[in-house]
Amino acid sequence: MCSPEHFAVEYAINPWMDLTTPVDRELAVKQWDRLRETLVGLGHEVHLLAPEPGLPDMVYAANGAFVVDGTVYGARFKHEQRAAEAAAHRAFYEAQGWRFIAPNETNEGEGDFAYVPEAHGGLILAGHGFRTELPAHAEAQEALGRPVVSLRLVDPRFYHLDVALAAVDDANIVYFPGAFSTASQRVLAQLFPDAVVADDADAIAFGLNLVSDGRNVVLNSEAVGLAEKLEAAGYHPVPVELTELKKGGGSVKCCIAELRH
Template sequence: MDVTTPVDSELAVKQWYRLRETLLDLGHTVHELTPEPGLPDMVYAANGAFVVDGTSYGARFRHRQRAAEAESHRAFYEAYGWRHVSPTETNEGEGDFAYLPDAYGGLILAGYGFRTSAAAHAEAQEVLGRPVVSLRLVDPRFYHLDTALAALDDRTVVYFPEAFSPASQQVLAQLFPDAIRADEADAVAFGLNLVSDGRHVVLNSEATGMAAKVAAAGYLPVPVELSELKKGGGSVKCCVAELRP
């Protein structure tokens, strides 16, 4: 995100392909979003929508540089026959929403404070028909929920408490008393920007502390090198939009 820091574009592409191969090797199906000229942040595909039970709640990006991405995501979901709802409120898709289908009968955790408006949480609840818990992000280093919290399976989360307001920390502690708590080093290394299938946890290779924590909890960490994509402010989760039919 620092434009003075050079990015090795060739290496970035290689790292993206390695992430794709890793997901395929784990047995997952990967659909590719067709890139559009002039929209380099499309690589962070998680931000374009949030999907629950075959309905995609679309994005309305805060910054104009990314605004055109929303149309590409809408076209993608509609091409696959998904119900797509375009939002009226500012939100950045799965970057600020997480879904836990087995927690409290199906619960959405939603972040606000930097990229997504709190009003979008109420809109998402109406569109998706699931209760939404609003969590206020207070540290600008962790501007999306997916940089500070992740679902490890259908009812378990890992999060960095200090990324949230004191009240939101209390809510998380009450809802998830057995959650894994990350430290600042884990979060700064984008260790929470992960994708988990309930067994394998794909995460940034720099996040060695986070890998150790999830391994101790019984998950299998799968490190992937994403140094160049991290320079753009994203890691594993940012590059992956999870499809929930």
């Protein structure tokens, strides 16, 4: 995770960013602190990446890389405003001794990659259409040695996979069908017949931008309907408020890069 002490909406690179809407940075830091404390309280270890001035979106730490089996496939951002973040993430992983593979293709880390380790022997679900380029899916497969399923995003509101889909345990997902092309919807329905299916209201509330340890599902407190669906499916929803960070087009998952040994 990376503190939002430099967070601001200084440019608009997704439909949620509004330059006329002020950001309360102090509140953003408080809400982020509460998210971090929630994860620690659930028994998880949180590593911190130092924020850098001039990079207001560094708080969205999930976009900096994608980690599977101790191997890190680095990010290469689409927009120049975020490009310098990639080096900060690489330095973090290399300092930790992780095996780092530098990308040649445009991709935004866990923003567009999700890992479901026990689904069909272990699958990487990969989004494209707005940020990550399709050739990055093949590059990720070669880097990580796991089969990649390409999914086309078609609604600009859901510009990253992680605002439209999430793994809720090692074998299952939750997703919003309307974010995907018709063919990608068919692929998801075939691969995950028991998935938790979200609706438009869940997605607009950034409910799908969540993290789960297989039991506890930490999600945006505005996604009340999705929390009820997850509870009915046997999970334990843990709501957190992230109103300020939502102004940049992100929520819980965007703030968290998962380190998979």
